[in-house]
Amino acid sequence: MSNENTDREVILSIRHVDISFDTGHKKKFVAVKDANFDIYKGETFALVGESGSGKTTLGRAILRINPCSAGEILFEGKRISGKISREEDRNVVRNIQMIFQDPAASLNERATIEYCVSEGLYNFHLYKDEEERIAKVDKALEDVGLLPEHKSRYPHEFSGGQRQRVGIARAMIMDPKFIVADEPISALDVSIRAQVLNLMNKLKAEKNLTYLFIAHDLSVVRFIADRIAVIHLGEIVEIADSEALFKYPLHPYTISLLSAVPMPDPIVERTRRHIVYDPSKLDQSGEKREMREIRPGHFVFCTNKEFAEYREKIDQMERELGQSNP
Amino acid sequence: MAENRNVILSAKDVEVKFRVRDNYLTAIRNVSLDLFEGETFAIVGESGSGKSVFTKTFTGMLESNGVVSNGSVMFHGKDLTKLKTDKDWEGIRGAKISTIFQDPMTSLNPIRTIGSQITEVIEKHQGVSKTEAKAQAIELMERVGIQNAADRFDEYPFQYSGGMRQRIVIAIALSCHPEILICDEPTTALDVTIQAQIIGLIRDLQKELKFTTLYITHDLGVVANVANRVGVMYGGQIIEYGTVEEVFFDSRHPYTWALLSSLPQLGVKGQDLYYITGTPPSLYNEIKGDAFAPRNEHALKIDFEQEPPFFKVSDTHYAKTWLLDPRAPKLEKPEIIRDLHEKIKMMTDKGGAFHVE
Numbered sequence: 001m002s003n004e005n006t007d008r009e010v011i012l013s014i015r016h017v018d019i020s021f022d023t024g025h026k027k028k029f030v031a032v033k034d035a036n037f038d039i040y041k042g043e044t045f046a047l048v049g050e051s052g053s054g055k056t057t058l059g060r061a062i063l064r065i066n067p068c069s070a071g072e073i074l075f076e077g078k079r080i081s082g083k084i085s086r087e088e089d090r091n092v093v094r095n096i097q098m099i100f101q102d103p104a105a106s107l108n109e110r111a112t113i114e115y116c117v118s119e120g121l122y123n124f125h126l127y128k129d130e131e132e133r134i135a136k137v138d139k140a141l142e143d144v145g146l147l148p149e150h151k152s153r154y155p156h157e158f159s160g161g162q163r164q165r166v167g168i169a170r171a172m173i174m175d176p177k178f179i180v181a182d183e184p185i186s187a188l189d190v191s192i193r194a195q196v197l198n199l200m201n202k203l204k205a206e207k208n209l210t211y212l213f214i215a216h217d218l219s220v221v222r223f224i225a226d227r228i229a230v231i232h233l234g235e236i237v238e239i240a241d242s243e244a245l246f247k248y249p250l251h252p253y254t255i256s257l258l259s260a261v262p263m264p265d266p267i268v269e270r271t272r273r274h275i276v277y278d279p280s281k282l283d284q285s286g287e288k289r290e291m292r293e294i295r296p297g298h299f300v301f302c303t304n305k306e307f308a309e310y311r312e313k314i315d316q317m318e319r320e321l322g323q324s325n326p
Numbered sequence: 327m328a329e330n331r332n333v334i335l336s337a338k339d340v341e342v343k344f345r346v347r348d349n350y351l352t353a354i355r356n357v358s359l360d361l362f363e364g365e366t367f368a369i370v371g372e373s374g375s376g377k378s379v380f381t382k383t384f385t386g387m388l389e390s391n392g393v394v395s396n397g398s399v400m401f402h403g404k405d406l407t408k409l410k411t412d413k414d415w416e417g418i419r420g421a422k423i424s425t426i427f428q429d430p431m432t433s434l435n436p437i438r439t440i441g442s443q444i445t446e447v448i449e450k451h452q453g454v455s456k457t458e459a460k461a462q463a464i465e466l467m468e469r470v471g472i473q474n475a476a477d478r479f480d481e482y483p484f485q486y487s488g489g490m491r492q493r494i495v496i497a498i499a500l501s502c503h504p505e506i507l508i509c510d511e512p513t514t515a516l517d518v519t520i521q522a523q524i525i526g527l528i529r530d531l532q533k534e535l536k537f538t539t540l541y542i543t544h545d546l547g548v549v550a551n552v553a554n555r556v557g558v559m560y561g562g563q564i565i566e567y568g569t570v571e572e573v574f575f576d577s578r579h580p581y582t583w584a585l586l587s588s589l590p591q592l593g594v595k596g597q598d599l600y601y602i603t604g605t606p607p608s609l610y611n612e613i614k615g616d617a618f619a620p621r622n623e624h625a626l627k628i629d630f631e632q633e634p635p636f637f638k639v640s641d642t643h644y645a646k647t648w649l650l651d652p653r654a655p656k657l658e659k660p661e662i663i664r665d666l667h668e669k670i671k672m673m674t675d676k677g678g679a680f681h682v683e
Contacts, residue, residue, distance in 0.1 A: 050517035051488065159605055160373070189372045190544055191588045194601035201598070216517055219547075222679055223593035242595075246679035259682040260518040262525075262547025264589050265670035266570040269551040272674065274522040275682060321677045 008040040010077075011178060011210050012062065017071035017081070019057050031057045033234045034071070036291065039178075044204065044211040046225035046242075048218060048257070054234040055214045059180045062212065063098055064089065075178070094124060097171035101183040103163035107155040113166055114151040117141065120174045140173040143206075144199060161192035165199065172203060182214045197224055219261050222246055227297075230254045232277075236291070240298040248317050250300050250310045253277045282306065332363040334538050335384065335423075335506060340397035340407070342379055342388065351609045353379045355562040356397065361506065361538055366529075368541040368549045368570075370585070371559035374606055377542045380559070381508050383407065384540075385419045421451050424499035428511040430491035434483040440467075441479035444498055451502045466497040471527060489520035493527065500531060507532070510542045525552055546589060550574060555642070558582050561607045561617030568643030575667055577659065578637075578645035580625075581618045586663045591673065591680075600662060616647065624649070624657055 019032040032054040039045045049055045060066045062073055064080065073081040080092050097120075100106035107116050117137050120126070127133035138148045144165040155163055164184065171179060181200065185193040201224065204211060215221050221228060222242060229239045230253060238251040249255050256277035263269055287303040294300055294310055302310060342354035353376050361367055369377045382388050383399055386409055399406040401418070409415050427433050435443060444463040448454060454462070460479070467475035470493040483491055492512065499507060509528065513521035525548065532539055541552055549556055550570065557567040558581065566579040577583055587600040604621040607613050616622070619629035628634075628648050637650035648654055658664070673680045 050519065190546075190585065190590075191372060191602040193590065194588045194593075194599035197590075197593075198598045198601065217590075218518075219680075220590045223590055223595060223599065247677065249682065255682045256519060258680055260522040261591075261680055262518075262522070262545065262551050263670050263674060263680060264546040264550050264574065264586070264591060265667055266550045266553070266574055267667060268670050268674050269547075272551075273682075274519075274526065276523075277519070 010038045011041040012039040013074040015072050018069045020069045043226040046213045046221045046228045049231035053231045055231050059214050095176050096178045097176040099181040099184045102187045103167045117170050140169040144169045160188050178210045180212045237301045244298050248314050333360045334363040335361040336400045338398050341395045343395045344392045365554045366539040367555045368553035369557050370549050375559040376562040377559045386415045421502045423506045424504040425508040426495050426499050426512045429515045430495045433495045439480050447501045470497045506538045508540045566645040572643040579647045580622045583659050
């Protein structure tokens, strides 16, 4: 699997990124600490964590909304963090688009759907004439399953799921290469979530997109993500292929998150135990933690001692599972 | 077995209408529900199905343009739908029937201290002195798991995390020893790990204080965890109810099937997730037949013409669908939820995606 990975084209690199905020005191608040990973072209990379973990902050840094205080972000090999030329800045905006959590809050309620969807086109003059603009809007709406006659309506006339489709159309019309989807389905009903997820998967395949999917719900992520990074209080604690993360979760925080997903089965729920994450049980030797590769592509944030323990644990899990399903 | 138990609250044929401009919207259409003492009943449904509106009639908290136009809600021999003024509700709302809402930030007053918001309720309802109220408040804060409660008594809501704020809301709701606790999406705004803690807390308190809990949620995982009995709501009606096992493993209404089928836990990577086509019915118009029929691939002709009655599946399990009529064609529930328990068990057993140790 690792060989495949190294052959794959990296589209976005996060290199030792810190993001901090001024607090008004001397001490800065560091929201993201030493984030360091690559996202490959064509994959869905999920960033999973609780509120306040820094997942949205990191997503916004990619879009140049939050500045990095250390490290750099590369897009297609070029640095896009820090000071870059105006032209490059526009290039980033065009190629990296965002889908927001709450479609009701992210659309201008006084603007028609046509305007909402065309806004990027206006800003970048991405059309020759009115005719072409309208054709592009129609196509974008059609791609997300809305009709051309919806153009003249206002956001409040739509249901939550439809509004999120408008939010997606608005991002897609720019023909981006990379999409940061920040909790795109958290505000939606269960049955509508499925529609939006299916749509995102469909568009990804059709347009060869890459997603950074920011979420807090592991049950959804399992369905959509190729690789998953778990982030806790600004630190990425585990990165692995989706399947490996669910099969062999190693970091205690990942395990705690998994155990907290409620399962839709009353008999199972009765005996299910919720494991509370207790950082004081980690190695307290004071040794600096770093991301270490336990299996090809499976990284855990740990000390040397913990590394040895995780190794032993995954060896044992592999042996047991190997025996139970030959 | 259920018949032997004490009914603590009995809603009968409740209908709720809202006046919106010159139109009437029927949000609740003849819903009946008996709540048994000490049980946890969960109402599950999508947004707009009426689950919140229905339970708001138990505490007289309907928006001012809403009215209970038919039916009764009996509680201790009193018809709650007849109560009008805030004075009438005194002694019931907040005292015997308390509610916890979704967003703890909006339930709490941001410019008053946590302590004053708890003591206010205790002083008001129990008529005790300030010092006694403070002592009780600190005890309550400790009981809902706030560490250093005495030190945090004078802090403001913004100094608390979301999970702790919800603990405070629970403390306030329980300060008058209610008989019924209505939890209206109590964990939707919280993180999964905090959700697990809050659910556990409510369950522990229920065991200790013996109140009846009514959960309102759209999350079937939460339902499976908390409920003894479940009612599924759609288009302003309860369309199926039964014990939690009956609803999860032996559901009969196509809407319950659809809801279970769209669980993300059942998704298979590389395949589309199941979803319900169409949109919920408009409540402005009169709904003819089964409200779910237009979105139901299994709909019969009669579903569009006549509203189905409740058919009995077992003593505790009823469903409002023509499929249970003896004349209806035999229809099995969708494949994806047929072996629900086996599937979920595999996921949580060793080697499964949600197995942890």
